[in-house]
Amino acid sequence: MSAPGFRMAAPVRLVAVAAFAVAATLIILLLAGAPPLDAVSVILDGGVGSRIRALQSLGVWTPLMLCSAGLLLTFAAGLWNIGIEGQVVMGAIAATCLLRFFGEGAGTFPLVLGLLAGMAGGALWAWLSGALRVYGRVHEIFSGLGLNFVAIGLTLWLILGPWRQPGAASLSGTEPLPDDFWLPMPGGFPLWQTVLAAAAVIAVRIILTKSRWGLVVKASGQNASAAALWGLRPGLRALQAMAACGALAGLAGALQVTGLYHRLLPSISSGYGYTALLAVMMAGFKLGPVIPICFFFAILNVGSIQLPLGLRLDSSLAGVIQGVLALSVFVVAGLELRLRRRKGGA
């Protein structure tokens, strides 16, 4: 049963991916009418060119990393948690909701509660998606997609309705939170975000490699039928993995509110849930490569803000490049599979 045949060595694969990605990116930049080298240098300069910009990129890395860490758990459980985007949003809503109960001068304690509320909100949203799968036989991709729309709709309704700014309802968001509930950023350094993201990375690593729960989740994801027979309760594991992922996504959302925007915005999640999905798939569902890939995506996101200023290009070009990179990985993986089949003679 051992599959002999073709397997690319890691460096070969890396070079293949890089070559493909560079070629595809070049074509897109040329089509967009941008001098490729200039575009790359603008993005890099915008992402890490100065201390402030590097810290901004780090600030984007943290929610990406929190979401990716969570997704590693749901992928281990064999689940496609597309709903992560909505879970980020629900985390932001839950945190905002809790903090609105406290007024000025309540100290920093509510801030902690707000982060916990964010985790609970995200976990609840993810649990819903999981429960629909386990009890209702609705695939989590469909329920996740649906719940994403619901979460975004809920944000808009809150911003334009019950939580609108006094005077005029505006898509620019709710009223800013009191200063007490702003996450401290000493010297612009996203200290707490980074600490929490790093903690999530370490926790997920320990869970997946050392803990019995992680082992059971992996087994349930690999073969639910055998897992049921072994008494491992695969349905329960799916719900737990979803809730854990949702909690991390919700925390990311709560950090967006308390650390960055200090209010609820219509696009509070900035699409980081989807970006994290891309990052995790690109990393082959492994924790190690996810970390730098999230950094890279963060730099692209922050750096592309300079594109309209420097080159009169739309900043959405970053998203296109991101997508092309991920596609390159998939194309190379697909090529590898074909070559392996051919050489394996299957």
Added chain:
Amino acid sequence: MDITLREIRKNYGAVQALRGVDASLRPGRVYGLLGENGAGKSTLMRVLCGRTRPDGGDILINGASAGALNPARALAVGVGMLQQDPLDFPAMKVWENFSLGGRGGGRAKAAENLANLSGSFHFSFDPDMRLADLTVGERQQLSLLRLLDAGVRVLILDEPTTGISLEQKEALFAAMRRLSKDENRTVIFVTHNLEEAVDMCDDILVMSHGRVTGEFTPPYSKEELLTRMFGEDAARPVKSSPAAAGRRDGRETLALSGAVFEGEGFDLADIDLCVRPGEIIGLAGLEGNGQEPLLRGLAGRARMKAGRLLLDGIDLSGKPPERFRFSGSHLLPAARLERGLFPDMSVREHFQLAFPELKGAGGTAFMEASCRRFRLPVRLSEPAVNLSGGNQQRLQLALIPENVKLLLLEHPTRGLDLESCRQIWEHLEERCRQGAAILFSSADLEEILDHCHRVLVFFQRRLFADVNASGLSAGALGALMSGQKGEGL
């Protein structure tokens, strides 16, 4: 039309499914095709209807070679097969199914053809019903009409009486007689049921080990037929003395009363069963007649719709699988990799999952010792998917906890060589001496007769007989599997 099969051969890997079959089939007759599991009946019929390409031999139709057949060509020359499980489109309507496989046409035309045909056989159909709402018997009737509409002259029926009602069976037999006698078609009736074959057929062909070993015409001798099906020594009891039937004291390991288990497309109903510690019980019968729902049900993996299940005195009726596992029930599925193991996880991870207490160096030492004991290669980081079939089974055995009370095995030695089989049975019998009860299914009568204290025979999707294995011969067991209950049992 006359059909002659000449030297038909078919190999699957090293297995010779057909070793040169010769037969000739004339119109106007009902032919019975009898044989035990794996005799080659189904393969031969699939060759005839073009679904399987033979490795050698020739099919002559009215004396001329038919060349290479595929299902469409076979249908065009007039050979059609009614599958054991209807091959149709459950989500579509009756007339759509009828039209798709037959001569086609829109709703009006198809409905008219269907009404004409079904009237002449005393069947009745609502053309707008969805197929999923029909019974298996009705779907079979529809498939039959569809083949007739397509102009079939040679009709093959593969185990057609499984899962249909008595009235439907009688209607089917009436149709078979009419098609052969009045319409001069050839009907081939593939069956496991000796009684039905004797009643229905003008000719009986018996297959064994990939050959036609006998052709009979009425009056039939059932003994003669059974001997041809199960071999010359079918009458000889395999076991001279029953093995010690374990500890007869103590409470029952398993008590089932009025149990109904959900199978795939049918329910296995009214199971009353009592199993004692140390007993080995074999489940015999044509595959798909209820062995799987029983074994899976006893592990909590098939839904129990009614009845009571006590495992070692604990009521587990309707409980989830983990309760069964923790109460000492343990199932080893036949699909080892698909249902029993985690393909990409290592041998070590399997041990860790099965025995949570294994940790550190002591755990590793235990795993390595266990691998050696079960003759597994000592490579703990090897993923299960890389193990051979035999080693996958050995891994499953190594992962059975010490205190197991009820050990359930689907085809425990399927696909394994003789030495592996011997080792596996040595281990299983050791488990029984320690007080575990074993239930296992097998298509191999020898295996059942060699190891069992008791045999449960499944026939037509119910528990047909529960007999003591001592003094039981292959012939008697074969008779039971063919639906014969009677003298000497």
